[in-house]
Amino acid sequence: MLIASPYIIVQQSVLANHNVLSVILLHMDEKLKRQLGTDLILIRNEPVSRFCLDCNETLNHSSFSVPWKKEKSWGEYGYREKVKLFKCENCDTVALEKSQWWTDNDEWGDEEGRGNNMNRKGDLILNYPSSLSTDEIALLPKVQPFLNDEQYDFLKDVLAAKSQKMDGLAAIGFRSLFEHFFNICGTNSSRDRFVSEAAKMDVGTSKAKNEYKYKLQWLSHQGVITKKQSEELLDLIKEANKSAHKMQTDGKDLNVAIEALLSLTLAAKRQPDLFEKHK
Numbered sequence: 341m342l343i344a345s346p347y348i349i350v351q352q353s354v355l356a357n358h359n360v361l362s363v364i365l366l367h368m369d370e371k372l373k374r375q376l377g378t379d380l381i382l383i384r385n386e387p388v389s390r391f392c393l394d395c396n397e398t399l400n401h402s403s404f405s406v407p408w409k410k411e412k413s414w415g416e417y418g419y420r421e422k423v424k425l426f427k428c429e430n431c432d433t434v435a436l437e438k439s440q441w442w443t444d445n446d447e448w449g450d451e452e453g454r455g456n457n458m459n460r461k462g463d464l465i466l467n468y469p470s471s472l473s474t475d476e477i478a479l480l481p482k483v484q485p486f487l488n489d490e491q492y493d494f495l496k497d498v499l500a501a502k503s504q505k506m507d508g509l510a511a512i513g514f515r516s517l518f519e520h521f522f523n524i525c526g527t528n529s530s531r532d533r534f535v536s537e538a539a540k541m542d543v544g545t546s547k548a549k550n551e552y553k554y555k556l557q558w559l560s561h562q563g564v565i566t567k568k569q570s571e572e573l574l575d576l577i578k579e580a581n582k583s584a585h586k587m588q589t590d591g592k593d594l595n596v597a598i599e600a601l602l603s604l605t606l607a608a609k610r611q612p613d614l615f616e617k618h619k
């Protein structure tokens with residue numbers, strides 16, 4: 341179970357107005373909070389609509405939050421954080437969202453020019469198991485026809501890693517997905533001929549033909565992703581390999597992979613023969 345701590349869920353019916361409790365808790369002394377155990381109370385919020393990975397659709401979720409933000413520090417950096425929980429009303433799966441705000445940004449604003457707006461979205465938002473963007477939710481049913489059940493679950497795991505900000509892990513996962521699309525795109529002989537020749541032209545020997553670079557070039561040569569996308573996808577994996585030990589990449593935008601996957605599905609619609617042999 342996700343929540344190990346003995347949280348008490350306060351029902352809406354018990355609390356006529358949960359905001360009152362929030363206000364009381366906010367002003368309570370930290371020591372008193374611990375003595376009374378109010379630091380373990382979850383406040384029930386309005387239900388929200390969220391995508392549930394288990395149900396594979398957007399559904400109503402009960403929503404809870406820890407009613408105050410804690411002042412914390414990480415090395416010399418101060419931050420506050422807010423934790424929310426969402427429970428799918430269909431399958432009871434619980435998802436966790438942790439937002440963190442850097443104290444420096446509260447005072448001076450951030451590089452994105454959001455200013456010192458205390459109501460801004462978290463500077464860092466982590467989700468467990470995941471929270472998908474609108475693009476990602478739209479992408480799932482489009483990619484599904486090209487994947488078996490195991491591969492489809494893998495795609496969902498990769499998207500989960502992305503939403504947990506495990507960028508390196510997600511990048512490596514995306515690489516496997518593009519390798520899969522390479523393997524199902526075009527005929528075996530044309531594919532093999534292409535990568536052999538591309539490797540030979542590039543490094544003088546066809547022995548390097550299994551490199552990811554030439555596989556991406558094949559996808560771009562077939563017009564299913566753009567040349568720019570193939571270069572960006574290669575950069576993504578290079579960054580991920582460099583920083584594999586910390587499972588986080590620096591500033592590389594994983595949405596490149598989402599856009600490229602979308603391109604693939606659109607191309608497959610335009611050229612149905614190209615992926616004919618994928619099943």
Ligand SMILES: [Zn+2]
Nearest residue numbers: 392395428431
């Ligand atoms: Zn569900």
